Amino acid sequence: MPISDIEIVTPPETEDAPQPLFSELGLSAPIQQAIEEMGYRHPTPIQAQAIPYVLMGRDVLGVAQTGTGKTASFTLPMLEILSGSRARARMPRSLILEPTRELALQVAENFVNYGKHLKLTHALLIGGESMAEQKEVLNRGVDVLIATPGRLIDLFERGGLLLTQTKLLVIDEADRMLDMGFIPDIEKIVSMLSPLRQTLFFSATMAPEIRRLADMFLHNPKEITVSRPSSVASTIETGLVIVEEDDKRRALRKLLRESDMQNAIIFCNRKRDVDVLCKSLIKHGFSAGALHGDLPQSVRFSTLEAFKSGELKLLVCSDIAARGIDIGGLSHVFNFDLPFHAEDYVHRIGRTGRAGRTGHAYSLATPYEQPLAEAIEKLTGKPITRLEVKGIDQAEWSDEPRPRGRKRGGKSTEQRTPAPAPAARKPAAESRKPASPAAPPPARQATAPAAREDHGNDRVQTGFGGDIPAFMLLPRRTAPVVPAPEDENRSD
Structure with a gap:
């Protein structure tokens, strides 16, 4: 069917069900103002379900496909929780782990937009940026640290970071963390944190390995699934x-x-x-x-x-x-x-x-x-x-x-023109005869495969067969070895 002949089927219109409002989720006035300035009024399903439980201090396991608003579902309540106190030097109050630099930048952008009326600070800890500048920001104290696992562990091992005061952890895009091989790093980072913390765990899919990690990191979590895993939007x-x-x-x-x-x-x-x-x-x-x-x-x-x-x-x-x-x-x-x-x-x-x-x-x-x-x-x-x-x-x-x-x-590659057959090599015994001292050494010659027997697809070969290394075919040295300079004046 040609592309131009494809009929786009739109889902039938249904009665509008009452939608929740951001004002009903328990967020403070400064955050509400920022949300309204961005033109949002109704939260997405993952936001409407996750935000109240995060504000309660519960661990949350969120499963939602891409494009459903997962980022705001944890950034908004985090801003609310962190707005009551201040951070100390090198001790971030919360940590968000992202698999890629682009995701970390997107989360940082959300904090800037939603927290514009709050006096909260954040820092990015990602590869490709100056570690000295990142350490300087951490030394001033940050409320939210957004990091990729590798750079975080690197800075921690250099003594530029302490995680003892980190009471809120977000593991975002856990399925991608698994695909990229970051799970050992995640386990190491979690071991650095206080066990008395709140953990938010988000993933687009819930494979058995993701379930195992969630059971390991979360304590009595509220599980929220807003759509069938791996479903395609009807639009x-x-x-x-x-x-x-x-x-x-x-x-x-x-x-x-x-x-x-x-x-x-x-x-x-x-x-x-x-x-x-x-x-x-x-x-x-x-x-x-x-x-x-x-x-x-x-x-x-x-x-x-x-x-x-x-x-x-x-x-x-x-x-x-x-x-x-x-x-x-x-x-x-x-x-x-x-x-x-x-x-x-x-x-x-x-x-x-x-x-x-x-x-x-x-x-x-x-x-x-x-x-x-x-x-x-x-x-x-x-x-x-x-x-x-x-x-x-x-x-x-x-x-x-x-x-x-x-x-x-x-x-x-099977259709390429075959290479010319290599020239035949002289018998090994003849090549080992001593050459005349005045004559130059014989030129090395390519060898043709020899001493092989074909048995279908299997080949039986004795010793080197026809593939004798070139250095073994050089003529034997017959001239006496010249003594070293320091031995020339020695007498017998």
């Missing part, structure tokens, strides 16, 4: 295009041109593919930028700001770098690669179709990626609509394994 129109590997870039370019696109995020599974695809798009006249974890922090910030401001229309990125990116009015998401984990598909496409707007999420797949597509459909509970791109040969799922030696955008 997002999805589609899947199956093409051969060599046609993926061309199919993506046609999708970008034929879609009524304002801006888009394009996801790749590997960082090296992010760079290659971004350069290809720029070459074909698209306004694109790349974002992945290997780029310098300054480049990541400038690229993200250019995308937010509209200077760049396309952002090609990896999952890790895109975690926490919140772009208002994002019209499209493209999966250049189907994700290896089905949960990542939900996180990716959840960046469009927010705030009741219609979003578009299109994915590209090769014939050998049927298991990845089926895992996504099983997780989300509904099939992905098959699309056709005009001018691109459509493919079908294949039960055969992916051909080996095939590289993206190139030909199979």
Whole structure:
């Protein structure tokens, strides 16, 4: 079905149920004023359920997909709790752990916006920034410390930080922490904190390992689940295009041109593919930028700001770098690669179709990626609509394994012109004969495989066979060794 023929089905209108108000959640006047100035009146479901329990001092286990307002569900009550006293030097009163620098920056922005009428301080402890400046801020005392695990442990071990007065801990995006291998660091950080603390634990999914961590860190928590784990918003129109590997870039370019696109995020599974695809798009006249974890922090910030401001229309990125990116009015998401984990598909496409707007999420797949597509459909509970791109040969799922030696955008290595056969080597016995002192040593020659027997796919080889190392073929030294200079005047 061509893209232009897709019918967008909007959910039927229902009677508006009474919605709670922020003024009913027990927040103080300065915080209420900031919320109103930002144009918010009604909290999201996760906010409406979590804020009262956080204000009670309860541990909270929150499960909600991306784009549901998790950040405000803990920043708002934290501001309320912390507004009563002040912090001491190097002893933050609360700690928020984030898996990426971009997420940490987003949380810091929330504290600035919601706490503008309060005299509370916060600090960012993330990689790519001057540690000396971060230590200086901590020395003045901060109420909220927002950190990535690695930099936090580094500064703690250098003696620049004490966590004995940290009474409120937030572990955000726990599922991404698990994917990135941060769980040992999280366990170490939790061991540095006082056991008499309040812990807020948020995750987009609740895998068994996440449940185990929640049981380890939380005490009698209030569990809040606002939607079925890994569900796709009904405002997002999805589609899947199956093409051969060599046609993926061309199919993506046609999708970008034929879609009524304002801006888009394009996801790749590997960082090296992010760079290659971004350069290809720029070459074909698209306004694109790349974002992945290997780029310098300054480049990541400038690229993200250019995308937010509209200077760049396309952002090609990896999952890790895109975690926490919140772009208002994002019209499209493209999966250049189907994700290896089905949960990542939900996180990716959840960046469009927010705030009741219609979003578009299109994915590209090769014939050998049927298991990845089926895992996504099983997780989300509904099939992905098959699309056709005009001018691109459509493919079908294949039960055969992916051909080996095939590289993206190139030909199979099996079709390359074979290299010329190496020259035959002289017999080993002949090469070991002493050469004339006046004659130069014989030139080294490449050897042809020898002394091998083929038995189907197995080869039997005796000793070195025909692969004798070159240094063993050099002629034996026959001239006497010249004595060292200090031995020349010695007499017998």
